[in-house]
Amino acid sequence: DTAVSQTPKYLVTQMGNDKSIKCEQNLGHDTMYWYKQDSKKFLKIMFSYNNKELIINETVPNRFSPKSPDKAHLNLHINSLELGDSAVYFCASSTWDRGHTEAFFGQGTRLTVV
């Protein structure tokens, strides 16, 4: 069983479109994240949810909107896609322990905006 799964794995779309990436974890974790990895491999936190509540919202355009229907899911919706949104997006999860737990990552979604 995959611990953190994202769909789709690849996404090619035109500028201006709206798209969603789905993430599910079966680890029973209560915290989920979205990270963006750019072409230089730099990992930037975008959002963090704990028990379905937004706790971290880094400086990202408001075209990006996360949605957490329950603790096991954290989806990312992107409106009006731009060329600069092309990147690999990773979902991750962890438990809200006092830093002792690691983050478990999905396989990533490679988004290409043309």
Place this chain on the structure above:
Amino acid sequence: AQSVTQLGSHVSVSEGALVLLRCNYSSSVPPYLFWYVQYPNQGLQLLLKYTSAATLVKGINGFEAEFKKSETSFHLTKPSAHMSDAAEYFCAVSESTGNQFYFGTGTSLTVIP
């Protein structure tokens, strides 16, 4: 906010040679430190973690790291590099609440046959 610095964005070693990847952190409180590996077109996989127990931490695939508070370092080592070790390596630090992970900029390891 906490942060990590990885010295050397690219490291090349010969097969069988020592691997040393450097990571320094900044933290005003005891940190929790992690090393992750990313193989091409894959997600991040945990190699090892430091959680204030033993300062020498052993991980998977023969890797280990030593927490040195006086040097604010958490360098990753492996005595003998294997071709399969070629990948991107990330050092990360967690806040005490555990709900945020700060990643370094990554080090790309090349293993030369």
